[in-house]
Amino acid sequence: xxxxxxxxxxxxxxxxxxxxxxxxxxxxxxxxxxxxxxxxxxxxxxxxxxxxxxxxxxxxxxxxxxxxxxxxxxxxxxxxxxxxxxxxxxxxxxxxxxxxxxxxxxxxxxxxxxxxxxxxxxxxxxxxxxxxxxxxxxxxxxxxxxxxxxxxxxxxxxxxxxxxxxxxxxxxxxxxxxxxxxxxxxxxxxxxxxxxxxxxxxxxxxxxxxxxxxxxxxxxxxxxxxxxxxxxxxxxxxxxxxxxxxxxxxxxxxxxxxxxxxxxxxxxxxxxxxxxxxxxxxxxxxxxxxxxxxxxxxxxxxxxxxxxxxxxxxxxxxxxxxxxxxxxxxxxxxxxxxxxxxxxxxxxxxxxxxxxxxxxxxxxxxxxxxxxxxxxxxxxxxxxxxxxxxxxx
Numbered sequence: 001x002x003x004x005x006x007x008x009x010x011x012x013x014x015x016x017x018x019x020x021x022x023x024x025x026x027x028x029x030x031x032x033x034x035x036x037x038x039x040x041x042x043x044x045x046x047x048x049x050x051x052x053x054x055x056x057x058x059x060x061x062x063x064x065x066x067x068x069x070x071x072x073x074x075x076x077x078x079x080x081x082x083x084x085x086x087x088x089x090x091x092x093x094x095x096x097x098x099x100x101x102x103x104x105x106x107x108x109x110x111x112x113x114x115x116x117x118x119x120x121x122x123x124x125x126x127x128x129x130x131x132x133x134x135x136x137x138x139x140x141x142x143x144x145x146x147x148x149x150x151x152x153x154x155x156x157x158x159x160x161x162x163x164x165x166x167x168x169x170x171x172x173x174x175x176x177x178x179x180x181x182x183x184x185x186x187x188x189x190x191x192x193x194x195x196x197x198x199x200x201x202x203x204x205x206x207x208x209x210x211x212x213x214x215x216x217x218x219x220x221x222x223x224x225x226x227x228x229x230x231x232x233x234x235x236x237x238x239x240x241x242x243x244x245x246x247x248x249x250x251x252x253x254x255x256x257x258x259x260x261x262x263x264x265x266x267x268x269x270x271x272x273x274x275x276x277x278x279x280x281x282x283x284x285x286x287x288x289x290x291x292x293x294x295x296x297x298x299x300x301x302x303x304x305x306x307x308x309x310x311x312x313x314x315x316x317x318x319x320x321x322x323x324x325x326x327x328x329x330x331x332x333x334x335x336x337x338x339x340x341x342x343x344x345x346x347x348x349x350x351x352x353x354x355x356x357x358x359x360x361x362x363x364x365x366x367x368x369x370x371x372x373x374x375x376x377x378x379x380x381x382x383x384x385x386x387x388x389x390x391x392x393x
Contacts, residue, residue, distance in 0.1 A: 018044035019143065021136045022110040025054075027097035028061075031086070036097050045143065046114045067091060068115035069235070071108060087111070109133050114140055116212065121191055179238075182260050184208055184273035193220040194231045196274065204274030206263060208256060211235060217243070217256065219263065221271060 022043045027036035028050060039050040039060070046066050049059040067090040074084040074095070083104030084097045098104035105124050110133065112120045117140065119133050185208040188196065193207045197220065211218040217236040222229060237244040242254040245262065253259050260273060 018047065019139055020044050021114065021139075022106070022132075024103065024107070025099070026107065029095055029097075031093045031095060036095070043110050043114065046140065048111070063087070063094065064089070065111060065115040068111070070233075071112055071115075073108075110136065113137050117141075179256055182208055182257055182273065183275055184260065185256070186274075190218070190220065190233060194222075197222040197231060198229075200274075203277055205271040206260065207274045208260070217259075219245075219259065221263065221267075223267065223271065 020042060024041060025038065026041050027038050028041075029036045039052065040054040040056070042049045042051070042059075046064070048063040048065060050061040050063070051059050069088040069090065072086045072088075074086050080100060082097050082099055083101045084095055085104065085108060086093060086095050096107065098107055106129060109120060109123050109125055109129070112118075113133050113136055117137070119130075119137060123130070123133075125133075184204060184206055186193065186196070188207070188209050190209070193209050196203075196207060197205060201222070205222045207220045209218050209220060210216075215238050217238070219234045219236060220231065221234075222231050224230075235246045236256075236259055237246060239252070242252055243256065243259055245251040245253065245259060251262060253262055264271060
């Protein structure tokens with residue numbers, strides 16, 4: 001007699017406290033294995049538990065999706081045919097097989113949401129299924145905020161930093177340890193980098209970008225192959241001695257510029273770093289004539305008044321009135337300076353008067369004698385003229 005599924009789920013909840021996000025039948029095998037094995041899978045937290053069937057209490061295998069690097073579709077989309085996905089983990093690669101594309105798309109959405117801590121951009125799901133993915137992402141962030149927190153991205157180049165971002169500036173220690181970034185570094189996601197290479201092939205074919213893992217980087221390139229253009233992504237792990245290019249045989253270099261140089265050499269310099277082309281102007285326009293400048297301003301400027309105490313304005317000579325003339329019996333009392341001048345003038349007048357009197361006195365005697373002589377002469381001449389006239393008559 002089979003056990004009730006509800007009872008089985010309760011027993012599994014006693015084994016692990018991780019929340020259940022999705023469950024269903026699937027097939028799984030490692031890439032080196034030949035045949036798939038059927039399991040009943042339960043996605044709890046960021047771990048995929050695999051049971052032999054839906055009645056088993058304890059899991060047979062488990063897959064840690066925290067180590068998920070990528071999830072690629074191996075077979076083309078065909079309705080009513082199984083779908084196979086290849087999961088690349090840090091330690092191994094495995095394949096998951098679903099009965100039909102619809103079931104595979106649902107599993108793909110949940111696995112990428114809990115593994116990458118973000119909902120994939122291109123999913124062919126129903127609105128209700130998208131709501132389940134949002135609830136799953138919120139639960140994961142609440143369950144483990146440290147791991148679900150957005151990864152710390154490497155420092156952005158100066159030309160990509162927005163204005164007014166003073167609060168996000170790195171500390172001096174971070175600036176000291178930040179590596180030198182090539183010109184083909186852009187702070188974009190994997191999907192954005194692939195889109196840039198596909199839409200702008202003339203700008204280049206290699207883009208360096210930040211990785212989803214803290215303090216690490218990734219390289220996205222577009223390469224022409226016999227089967228057509230192919231876009232590839234490579235992880236660059238930061239170490240104390242430089243960077244490790246995670247290939248089948250890891251390669252260690254000292255800087256990101258050396259990483260770029262290594263890829264250019266290995267591809268025979270057929271690839272070029274992605275650099276955004278700068279636009280150039282193609283027309284020359286004549287400058288407009290300057291506008292006429294009026295000398296007189298429409299509104300006269302008002303000179304501000306000085307903030308000082310008012311002063312008493314002195315009267316001009318025209319405004320000064322002459323002093324009043326003294327009336328009869330009134331006397332003007334001069335000041336000290338005028339008094340000295342009056343005394344000197346009176347003394348000078350007295351001296352002149354005295355000298356005049358003496359002069360007149362001396363001159364008076366001489367004039368009196370001359371007058372008498374002249375009078376006598378006139379009298380004598382008059383007498384003689386009278387006598388002559390009488391004698392002639």
